[in-house]
Amino acid sequence: MTVRGSELQSAQQVTFVGSTGSRDNVVVKLSARAAQPTAITVTVPRGAKSGAVRISGTIGSAVTAPQPVKIVAGLPATDDASGSKKLIAGGKREARFSYHVSGSVAAGARVEAVSGVTGKVVRTWPLVKSGEGSVNWDGFVGNQPAKxxxxxxxxxxxxSNSAKTKVGSDSQFELAEGFFPIRGAHKLSSTAMQMFGGGRGHQGSDHFAACGTPLAAWTSGVVQFNANQGAAGNYIVVQRANGESYAYMHMRERSPAKVGTKVFAGQRLGRVSDSGRASGCHLHIELWTAPGWYKGGKPYDSLPLMKRLDKLN
Ligand SMILES: [Zn+2]
Incomplete structure (x- = not known):
């Protein structure tokens, strides 16, 4: 948040007043760098509530009174998928291929997605009968992401006898299976206790990162559970189109993603922390076969997937 004015360099603190009374006030002490002559920039602290903002200290008379702020709970709607150069299967960014039909379309005329590795056609789409046509591909083949x-x-x-590819089409791209769920520096499971089956029937694998590191959906799906439980802490379970599900545990706060809503690969789901029974901030990730987490599925080792994703992004 930035407040502009003049002679602000001697300001000492910013108070997020919240509602009436001082009980929910949250104070940010200003560093020398945060208070410049014409602007004060502070990060809205955790726990601050919507309401007035007050600046204290020796400040100039021409200060523009700061406007009350509205603080929205949850994570910023950051979208790792759109910033990626790669196409991520199930991500928000889809490959878009456009073409123009000028003659009559022959039976069997298609747009095709071809693997550059195997040369095989993995998906096809029929052509429009005339004029402009386009295909958006999310990287899935049926219920599964393509390799x-x-x-x-x-x-x-x-x-190609009756249609022409339009310039700017995504005719060539790299497809990734999904996102590595921890969007920052991390350390993969390295001890037996951190791995599947290690100690007391461990159902996931543990990956360590600095407390607060963002977590993204590794692939798309629908939120099945979003809750807090003694051992799991703040956790979320996402069910994939193929019926399998994955769970993230020990998050810092409850995820802003609501039960029943769709998530795309790369969507922010929470932050790494140590809520519940955890020693040290880490992501505990579980993978379950269809029909999913505590719905009749069985847990299986998530480490091989984590290793693959770690190499991709
Ligand atoms: Zn664990």
């Missing part, structure tokens, strides 16, 4: 690697979207031979 990681290079892909080409193109018109097949029958289609």
């Amino acid at each position: 990681s690697g290079a892909y080409v979207l193109r018109l097949n031979e029958l289609a």
